[in-house]
Amino acid sequence: MIDQAMQSVLGWWQLLPGGWRLLLWNTGKILLVMIPLMLAVAYYTLAERKVIGFMQVRLGPNRVGYHGLLQPFADAIKLMFKEVILPTNADRFLFLSAPVLVLGPSLAAWVVIPFDEGLSIANIDAGLLYILAVSSVTVYGVILAGWASNSKYAFLGAMRSAAQMVAYEIAMGFALVGVLMISGSLNLGHIVHSQNGGILHWHLLPLLPLFFVYMISGIAETNRAPFDVVEGESEIVAGFHVEYSGITFAMFFLAEYANMILISALIAIMFLGGWLSPLQGIVPDSVFAIPVIGLLLGHGIHWLIFKTAFFMFNYLWFRATFPRYRYDQIMRLGWKVFLPITIVWLVIEGLAAYFKLPPWFN
């Protein structure tokens, strides 16, 4: 019975024209990334409320499902059934296209992320450039949202957000140049490969200042606490998405969390060796040959997930720990602290590369 079904499905698959097969095959792969990503976003929101709750000696959501495990779905369903309000003075087309423009790229950026050896949807040589380009589109979405709403709070939030994202993109860009200098490739898979050979070969050590600059800039890029003046509740209500309700708000929310996970994954890939095991070179190679333990300790997607989860947790930890920065402090940090640090470190790295400093530059 099952065998027959398989046979007929395979038959249909063979009958499809090549173009359609390619399209369906790629769509399937994309769904394999997108659905876990959506689930991760859903449970990241729950984790945020739980973690911050526990840090403040509260319980966090615990009513829907076992210990609140169904809370994200309750939230999603609630938001879906809410009215989408279109303000009278808003530019309707731009108002509705802004959330699409924010959500689309934050999902599409995942196409080049290498999850394991050779395991990425698109193994392109301009991977990092693509991520930079796609994540910049988000700024347009934010500005459009703020401008099209025709509300003063939204407008102020959009201006703040755009200036902040743009300022920190400079520091991020310079940090990326540092990564490129050491790895010699824009292909994210190659960047991980260039860190092969044990924990000392990871980019974390030679690029330590750039690592911190990138991590903190990543928090500012996603407009998260302590850099969340963009939606500072006490001054401009909710910032650029104050006029958005129901599903349109949910889209901004989804995009923000997807971007947080993306930045965490990028930090893990560029500075912490992606899927590479930290035990490489520490325990003898024979350990990796042991059936189950070797698989767990050796390279694999689980290490990437673990490292990503660590930085995702950092986001929540920072939010619970640090008070909000003032806007002039944010701009000063971006322009007057991070930019000089990155430039100085690029010069140092250039010298190290010129003299072929082992073990990273030979």
Added chain:
Amino acid sequence: MLGNYLPVFIFLMIGIIVGLLMLALGRVLGPHKPDVKKNSAYECGFEAFEDSRIKFDVRFYLVAILFIIFDLEITFLFPWAVALKDLSAAAYVAMAVFVGILVIGFIYEWKKGALDWE
């Protein structure tokens, strides 16, 4: 090699389609009862005092200009950094001069107070 970019294109399309589907879903599932008060711009319960396309601080504009300059510099650094392993000493000197000019400009901006927000 261009075939490698096909999934990128498909994913971008899927991203946009997902966005549009969610908009449609919200329209279908949610109620739709507009009224004048509900659809007015939020301004703490007041009627909006004026149009919100107001004058804004010129410093935002300044930040945008500085961003363009520095982003261009980064664009020039990218190919150099990728090819670093195959480059001669002359390429290092050339980039040192380039970054030197950038740093002079940066110091000038700093001294002029373009980076101050106060």
